[in-house]
Amino acid sequence: MCACLSEEDFNKAVTMLSRTDWQKQHSSDGRTFLSLSSRSIFQARPVCYECHILFHRSYGVPVLYFNAYDQSGSCLDKEDVCLFFGLSKELSEGAISQEMHPCANVPFWVAHPCKTADFMEVMERKRGDTRSPEDYLLSWLNIMQQVLGGVLRPPETV
Numbered sequence: 001m002c003a004c005l006s007e008e009d010f011n012k013a014v015t016m017l018s019r020t021d022w023q024k025q026h027s028s029d030g031r032t033f034l035s036l037s038s039r040s041i042f043q044a045r046p047v048c049y050e051c052h053i054l055f056h057r058s059y060g061v062p063v064l065y066f067n068a069y070d071q072s073g074s075c076l077d078k079e080d081v082c083l084f085f086g087l088s089k090e091l092s093e094g095a096i097s098q099e100m101h102p103c104a105n106v107p108f109w110v111a112h113p114c115k116t117a118d119f120m121e122v123m124e125r126k127r128g129d130t131r132s133p134e135d136y137l138l139s140w141l142n143i144m145q146q147v148l149g150g151v152l153r154p155p156e157t158v
Contacts, residue, residue, distance in 0.1 A: 003120035004060030027103030
């Protein structure tokens, strides 16, 4: 059993989730993704952050891209990103890296999608029933909030 999604099912789930704080976006190449952005305070200075949920075509799972910028528009370095988003050293060394965002064409931090199908399969076995694409994406988002909670619920919002 593969705990993956089709891109079509992902797009259906995106439509449902876009009724929350997440906004549905379309890239120039026709990809649909979710976007969340806001401002916060980090080390007594204003910071803007963005989080995007995209469909990873190779793995068939959602993937989280995130970034944080200072007032000048410069990206925070890895150490500050980890502090801002509350990422542990272990997580920052093995589970995230910086790569070109496939839709925005700028560097973003990404939570590696390689084990997503494995942990989603465990979730599906525990549930013991068929899940809708919306349930799948919500379950994934719930797991990501627990693992990378700072990314999806940053500190003190301005």
